[in-house]
Each structure stands twice: as C-alpha cells, then as structure tokens.
Amino acid sequence: MDLGSVLAVRARCGGPPGHSVDVSASFLGRRGFTRFDVEDAVGAALAGRLGLAYHPRRAGARPPEGGLSWRVTIVEDRATVAVRVGARPLHRRQWKTVGVPGSLHPPLAAAMVVLAGVRAGERVLDPCCGAGTLAIEAAHTGAFATGMDVDPAALAASTHNGRGAPVRWARADAGALPVATAGVRRVLLNPPWGRLVERAGLLARSPGLLGQEVRRVLEPGGTAVLLVPESRPAPSEFSVERRIPVALAGSRLAVLVLR
Ligand SMILES: C[S@@+](CC[C@H](N)C(=O)[O-])C[C@H]1O[C@@H](n2cnc3c(N)ncnc32)[C@H](O)[C@@H]1O
Structure with a gap:
C-alpha cells in the first residue's frame, strides 16, 4: 500500500493528524481466523510503517480518540483497506442522543x-x-x-x-x-x-x-x-x-x- 498518498488525500480532505493506529475488520463467509487476528496483523504492519503505537480491540477496549482508524473488509480473496478521514466515526451521529425501543441505527x-x-x-x-x-x-x-x-x-x-x-x-x-x-x-x-x-x-x-x-x-x-x-x-x-x-x-x- 502507498500509505503516503493515502494519508495525503486524507489530509487534503481535512483529516487531522493521527497519533496512533487502530483497525476494525470484518469478513464474509467462514474463515480459519477471527476478525481480531485480521486487525492485529494489519494493525501491527500499519503501525510499524507509520512509526505509531497500535491499539488492539481484542480485549474490548475502545481505542483512544485522535488515532488513525483503519477499516479492513474481506470478501472472498480480496481485502479492502480504508482509512477514516474524520476524527470520529460518521455512524455515531452527534445529533442522536436519545433512543426509543426499536430505534434505527x-x-x-x-x-x-x-x-x-x-x-x-x-x-x-x-x-x-x-x-x-x-x-x-x-x-x-x-x-x-x-x-x-x-x-x-x-x-x-x-x-x-x-x-x-x-x-x-x-x-x-x-x-x-x-x-x-x-x-x-x-x-x-x-x-x-x-x-x-x-x-x-x-x-x-x-x-x-x-x-x-x-x-x-x-x-x-x-x-x-x-x-x-x-x-x-x-x-x-x-x-x-x-x-x-x-x-x-x-x-x-x-x-x-x-x-
Ligand atoms: C420501530 S419504532 C420506530 C423507530 C424509529 N424508526 C427510530 O429510529 O427511532 C415504531 C414506532 O411506531 C410507533 N407507533 C405505534 N403505533 C402507532 C400508530 N398507530 N401510529 C403512529 N405511530 C405508532 C411507536 O410509538 C414507535 O415509536
């Protein structure tokens, strides 16, 4: 992966500099490994190349704010690796502070x-x-x-x-x-x-x-x-x-x- 150009695009889109690395992975189908195995493999490689600390999600801890958050999606034999631009996940809407039973994501x-x-x-x-x-x-x-x-x-x-x-x-x-x-x-x-x-x-x-x-x-x-x-x-x-x-x-x- 050409990390330099990926992070340059992220910076041009307004992404703040990140001081650590975290990864969230998912895949379709049965595999001989877990999502945490994927996260650790990709996270260690990214952190090594970027010279940053890696925060695993395996123990259930939420990574610290202000990190570079990467997403890995594996479908069949293809892995897509993406980096979040903003400091916070977009799926967590700031406006949604109250729910009701059955409320939608x-x-x-x-x-x-x-x-x-x-x-x-x-x-x-x-x-x-x-x-x-x-x-x-x-x-x-x-x-x-x-x-x-x-x-x-x-x-x-x-x-x-x-x-x-x-x-x-x-x-x-x-x-x-x-x-x-x-x-x-x-x-x-x-x-x-x-x-x-x-x-x-x-x-x-x-x-x-x-x-x-x-x-x-x-x-x-x-x-x-x-x-x-x-x-x-x-x-x-x-x-x-x-x-x-x-x-x-x-x-x-x-x-x-x-x-
Ligand atoms: C599954 S919830 C909707 C959740 C919503 N989409 C959200 O994201 O929070 C269904 C809603 O239907 C409402 N409801 C039940 N009977 C109703 C009726 N006769 N007329 C209008 N709303 C009704 C309930 O009060 C409930 O808020």
Whole structure:
C-alpha cells in the first residue's frame, strides 16, 4: 500500500493528524481466523510503517480518540483497506442522543433515504417516527421532512434529537394520518410489528390501515421504503421494486422499496 498518498488525500480532505493506529475488520463467509487476528496483523504492519503505537480491540477496549482508524473488509480473496478521514466515526451521529425501543441505527436510516430516492425540496413523511432517525436523515438531504408518532415519549425523543434540523414533528395515528391525499413524495417507514414495539392506537386493532394510509398519502409515482422482518410480505397496496436483506443485531430483516 502507498500509505503516503493515502494519508495525503486524507489530509487534503481535512483529516487531522493521527497519533496512533487502530483497525476494525470484518469478513464474509467462514474463515480459519477471527476478525481480531485480521486487525492485529494489519494493525501491527500499519503501525510499524507509520512509526505509531497500535491499539488492539481484542480485549474490548475502545481505542483512544485522535488515532488513525483503519477499516479492513474481506470478501472472498480480496481485502479492502480504508482509512477514516474524520476524527470520529460518521455512524455515531452527534445529533442522536436519545433512543426509543426499536430505534434505527442511523446508517441504515440513511441507506433507506438513498433507496427512496429522496431529493432536496421533496416532501417526506415518516408516520411512525420513534426517535426521529429517518426523518432527520431525510432532512439532511434538504428534503422537507415530517415525523409523526402516536406516542408522546417518542415525539419527545424525536424533537430532542431533531433540534436544529428542519423537521416538523406531530402527534398522529398512522391509521388515520392528518396528511392530504397524494400529499408526500416519499414515505420512510420502520413500523411497529408487535415484537420489540407494540402497535398502538388504530393499528392495534386494524394493522392493515397502515398500508392503506401510506398508499393514500403517497403521490402517484412516489416511493415508500419500509423495513420489515425478513419473511413479512409487502402491504398488498404496493408492488415491490426491490427487497434487500438486512442482518441487524441478530435479526433477519428486509428493506422493501415499494411503488
Ligand atoms: C420501530 S419504532 C420506530 C423507530 C424509529 N424508526 C427510530 O429510529 O427511532 C415504531 C414506532 O411506531 C410507533 N407507533 C405505534 N403505533 C402507532 C400508530 N398507530 N401510529 C403512529 N405511530 C405508532 C411507536 O410509538 C414507535 O415509536
């Protein structure tokens, strides 16, 4: 690896100088080694070449702030080695300080925003917003986002997380949304499935209202992106454009892109 030019690009992008080395590795498939073996092998080599200390993650300790953080991903016989530009991991959003049960990891929410094709200026709705992750990630693209939830505690969390973000929050039941027919271009949805989060309000008695309401408020040609347990069918009101499997904290889920 040409470390000199990699670190020069990082510095040009505003990356601060690092005073140590840490590595986070992952791989697909069965291997005769662990992720920690990969981290130690790559970390020792990088630290040796850069003349810096290496901080292993094997014992579970979080590396000190201000280090050069490297990422190794092995797929089949190819390893990709990347270096973080910023001082902090981007997946740890500074705005997300409060969660609710079932709250989304922000990078998954950001991926759902991309899959929905959200663009600046579009109207976007999350009708079951919880701590607001999807609506806030959508607002960061320049969209006009609205987050609704029936639970006042969820709205308190989303309002707190969303301070400073241009998102409108409202208390509403997703079974009878206070939104005009064809009033939004994109719907982002991580609904309650009665596992980690119970359905409340109208959805407790009539879960099918959710699909009907999302269909009603969506503009013709608009997109809904929905996170569901892997085996769950899509709401019958929609056709599935893409079904993307997602493994999340031991659960098998799917992101559905619906039209
Ligand atoms: C899985 S959580 C959403 C988590 C959210 N995506 C986040 O990142 O924090 C589902 C949410 O649906 C809400 N909910 C349950 N029944 C509802 C209903 N009838 N109308 C609107 N929201 C409802 C719950 O209060 C909960 O906040």
